[in-house]
């Protein structure tokens with residue numbers, strides 16, 4: 001049976017090819033060979049927009065040469081630069097041939113910026129117009145915007161996954177570069193505005209805010225539960241835990257690294273939190289499907305809702321539920337149910353690690369006395385309204401997610417074929 005080794009070889013070759021093609025593109029590696037784009041490439045890495053590009057199945061990256069890039073970054077915050085970079089990543093495949101063959105000579109393309117949910121109107125789209133005479137121009141999508149960027153040359157194409165082309169100038173519209181920056185922001189005020197007043201209050205009264213502020217230089221990602229999360233039926237009674245446990249619980253809601261939502265998606269192993277250390281693992285697992293990211297503690301799960309601040313190296317995200325570490329709350333359902341009426345008292349005394357009062361009797365009335373005086377926030381979610389076009393993006397993500405699974409299935413099939421011989 002001379003065909004057996006041949007079949008075996010074919011099966012092995014199929015596995016090898018599938019393993020290779022399942023490998024995602026890497027924008028950093030693609031641009032590395034071209035010194036013209038070194039500044040652009042370095043900002044893609046710093047802002048982690050590179051992770052977002054690599055996680056997309058089909059993208060076009062509009063690369064800026066160093067001269068254009070240096071004018072963009074001059075005196076701008078990284079948060080603003082990140083927005084501008086995201087607007088240069090089109091969620092469609094445009095090679096030079098397609099640019100010169102647009103139906104009706106003009107189109108609007110969705111960009112990564114649109115997927116942030118922070119793009120007002122259709123500002124997350126880019127206008128591409130093929131002028132007669134061969135010039136292809138790019139500009140903001142707003143009506144009558146000047147199209148001041150020009151296609152200059154092709155850099156690299158991997159059909160139909162990633163196309164990298166050079167354009168002459170950044171695409172900018174008023175407001176794009178005004179994202180809140182960590183340096184000028186008041187974290188407490190940002191959290192309160194995002195509907196996370198309870199969390200902000202606890203950070204302050206426990207002294208953990210200081211710990212986070214100190215960590216901000218090196219890297220910090222906060223998962224801020226919204227006010228509803230503290231009132232949810234499964235939420236623990238915070239009055240029944242010690243002040244040391246409260247500090248640990250709050251630190252469990254932070255990573256000592258800059259890990260924006262798109263970068264969380266690429267975490268394959270559990271991530272260490274600021275509570276991780278000698279006293280326990282205190283890690284979090286991450287699951288993602290398309291643009292949705294879910295955190296799993298081993299006790300409960302929570303969706304990552306919105307981005308409040310994203311300014312390298314600081315990122316603040318909101319979550320729908322409290323994250324309950326196994327080390328404190330066991331693997332079963334959260335202990336101490338009951339009406340978690342305690343909201344952070346705005347401690348009048350010294351702020352640092354004021355011990356939380358001894359367990360309050362379940363009958364204890366007067367939750368009002370403990371609540372902050374302000375009325376509940378009007379918009380507890382604090383998440384920006386989904387911008388138009390987000391539905392399209394989601395759909396293409398879903399396609400992406402299922403495409404990601406496909407190679408695994410094929411590899412399994414090929415392995416099954418091998419076993420069959």
Ligand SMILES: *[C@@H]1O[C@H](CO)[C@@H](O)[C@H](O)[C@H]1NC(C)=O
Nearest residue numbers: 021022023057158160161403
């Ligand atoms: C392009 O992406 C598809 C999935 O959409 C994948 O199957 C294919 O292997 C990729 N091609 C290359 C050259 O990476």
Ligand SMILES: *[C@@H]1O[C@H](CO)[C@@H](O)[C@H](O)[C@H]1NC(C)=O
Nearest residue numbers: 025026027028029030032054
């Ligand atoms: C992408 O390429 C860069 C440079 O070659 C490398 O440092 C990095 O680890 C790669 N990223 C991934 C996800 O493979």
Ligand SMILES: *[C@@H]1O[C@H](CO)[C@@H](O)[C@H](O)[C@H]1NC(C)=O
Nearest residue numbers: 106107108127129143144145
């Ligand atoms: C793109 O911009 C040009 C110039 O402002 C405009 O004429 C064209 O209609 C725009 N294209 C789309 C698809 O909106």
Ligand SMILES: *[C@@H]1O[C@H](CO)[C@@H](O)[C@H](O)[C@H]1NC(C)=O
Nearest residue numbers: 185186187188189190192200
């Ligand atoms: C930050 O904002 C909070 C709430 O709005 C306020 O109480 C606090 O004084 C502010 N801190 C600074 C340093 O401005």
